[in-house]
Amino acid sequence: MKNLSLFLLLCLLFAACAKDEDKEPILVTDIVMPTQTSFNPGDKVTISAQGFQPGDNFMFEIYWPLPDQPAMNYQGYALGVSPVMVEQTATSITFLAPGHYPASKTKIRLRRSGDIMTLGEISVTSGEAPKEFQLYGIVNSHSSTSYDNCIEHVNFTDTPTNIVKLTEDQKDFSCVANVPESQNLCGIQTKDGVRRVFSYDLSMRFWQDMGLENILTLCNGQSSIIAVRQISTNEMMLASIGSWPYTRNIDQTLNYRYELPAEIKPEALTRYPGVQGSSYLLLSADNGNNSFTPVVLSLNQSSTKVYTGDPIEATALIPFWTIISGKDTGTTKYVRTGGYAVVRTDDGRTDLCLWDQTTMSLKEPFATFPNSARSVTMLAQDTETMKIYVLFDTNRGGRLIYAYDLVKKDWQRVPDNYPYSEIVMAR
Structure with missing residues (x-):
C-alpha cells in the first residue's frame, strides 16, 4: 500500500509539472x-x-x-x-x-x-482574392483630365468602383504592374525627386513603401514584379518583388547588371512598364522625336546583355506579354512571349506585333485597331481565355477599352468611356 501511495504521488507531481510546462508565460x-x-x-x-x-x-x-x-x-x-x-x-x-x-x-x-x-x-471576414482576374484603371497626373486621381475597379457590366483616391503626393503613381495572384498593385511614385516603388494592397487596403529607389520602370514577370533600377549613369540592375502578401522582406537584389548603349538614356525607359517574355525583358525607350527603340534585356545570368532593335517611327511603343503555341519552339505546350503595341505616326493606328527574339525585330501585326493605344494589359486564365486589353484614345475625349480575343481573333468592347492613363489586370 505504501509503494502504491508513493507511485500515485509521483504521478501527480509529473502531471503538475507537465501542466506548468504547458502554461504560457x-x-x-x-x-x-x-x-x-x-x-x-x-x-x-x-x-x-x-x-x-x-x-x-x-x-x-x-x-x-x-x-x-x-x-x-x-x-x-x-x-x-x-x-x-x-x-x-x-x-x-x-x-x-x-x-x-x-x-x-x-x-x-x-x-x-x-x-x-x-x-x-x-x-x-474573407480577404481571399476573387476567383476571376479583375481589371483596374489608374487615373494619375498623366491622365490629362479633371477626374480625381484614383484607382478604380472596371466592372464590365456596371459603372467603375472607386478603390482608393490618390493623394497629392501619390498622383504620379504610374508604370503599374501586379504580383500574380497577390492582390497587390505596384507602381512608381516620385518622392523628393527619387523614383520609388509603392504597393497598394487590394485585400487590406493599405499603401506600402517597398524600399526600392532609383527605379526606371517595373516589369510584369512570370511569378514576380521585376524592377529595373538605375545604379550609375549608364548602368542598371534588377530587383524582384515577390508574391507573398504584405511582407517587408521582398527587396531581393538579383544578380543581373546591364550597361546601356550610349544612344539610350536611362530616363528614356521610364514611360511604359516592361514585360517578361520567356528568358528576356522587353522595355521601350522613348527617343523624344516620335520614335522609340525596343530594348531587350537578356535574363541569361551567364550573358546579361542589352539588345536594341532599330528605332521605330511611332508615337507610342508599349510592351505587352501573351501566350502562344510552342510548336515553333519544339514543344506542344503554350509558351510566354512578348510583343509591342505600335502606334503609327501617320494615322494613329495601333498595331499589335510579337517580338522575334531571333532577328531582334518586330513581326508583322497580328491585330490592328484604328485608334491610338495608351496602355496594354494581358488576361491569360487558360488556353481558352486569352485576351489583350488595350486602353485607346478617342477623338471625342475620354478613352475606350477593347479586348482582343486571341482565340476568337476579334475585338470586343468594354462598355463605357474612361479617364484612365493606365490599365492593369490583377487578382
Whole structure:
C-alpha cells in the first residue's frame, strides 16, 4: 500500500509539472481586447495591456474551416504571419486585421526572447482574392483630365468602383504592374525627386513603401514584379518583388547588371512598364522625336546583355506579354512571349506585333485597331481565355477599352468611356 501511495504521488507531481510546462508565460498584464469581435481585412485593431516593450514581436495564427472538411480538427491554417503594425506603445498595440485568407479566427501572439504569450483572438471576414482576374484603371497626373486621381475597379457590366483616391503626393503613381495572384498593385511614385516603388494592397487596403529607389520602370514577370533600377549613369540592375502578401522582406537584389548603349538614356525607359517574355525583358525607350527603340534585356545570368532593335517611327511603343503555341519552339505546350503595341505616326493606328527574339525585330501585326493605344494589359486564365486589353484614345475625349480575343481573333468592347492613363489586370 505504501509503494502504491508513493507511485500515485509521483504521478501527480509529473502531471503538475507537465501542466506548468504547458502554461504560457505572462509577458504583459491587464489585457483588454476590442469590444468589436469581427473585423474586415485592413481594419485597425487595438489591444491594450500593461508592459509592452520596444523589442516585442507579434505574429498571427490564422485558422479557417475547409469546405469539404467542416470538422474543427480539419482546418486550413497559416502560422507565424507577421502583422502590419500601425502603432506600438507601452500600453497598447494597433495593427491591421489580416487579409488574403478565407473568413478566419486569428490568434494574436506576443513573442519576447523566446517566450510566447497569446493576447487574444479576433474573427476576420474573407480577404481571399476573387476567383476571376479583375481589371483596374489608374487615373494619375498623366491622365490629362479633371477626374480625381484614383484607382478604380472596371466592372464590365456596371459603372467603375472607386478603390482608393490618390493623394497629392501619390498622383504620379504610374508604370503599374501586379504580383500574380497577390492582390497587390505596384507602381512608381516620385518622392523628393527619387523614383520609388509603392504597393497598394487590394485585400487590406493599405499603401506600402517597398524600399526600392532609383527605379526606371517595373516589369510584369512570370511569378514576380521585376524592377529595373538605375545604379550609375549608364548602368542598371534588377530587383524582384515577390508574391507573398504584405511582407517587408521582398527587396531581393538579383544578380543581373546591364550597361546601356550610349544612344539610350536611362530616363528614356521610364514611360511604359516592361514585360517578361520567356528568358528576356522587353522595355521601350522613348527617343523624344516620335520614335522609340525596343530594348531587350537578356535574363541569361551567364550573358546579361542589352539588345536594341532599330528605332521605330511611332508615337507610342508599349510592351505587352501573351501566350502562344510552342510548336515553333519544339514543344506542344503554350509558351510566354512578348510583343509591342505600335502606334503609327501617320494615322494613329495601333498595331499589335510579337517580338522575334531571333532577328531582334518586330513581326508583322497580328491585330490592328484604328485608334491610338495608351496602355496594354494581358488576361491569360487558360488556353481558352486569352485576351489583350488595350486602353485607346478617342477623338471625342475620354478613352475606350477593347479586348482582343486571341482565340476568337476579334475585338470586343468594354462598355463605357474612361479617364484612365493606365490599365492593369490583377487578382
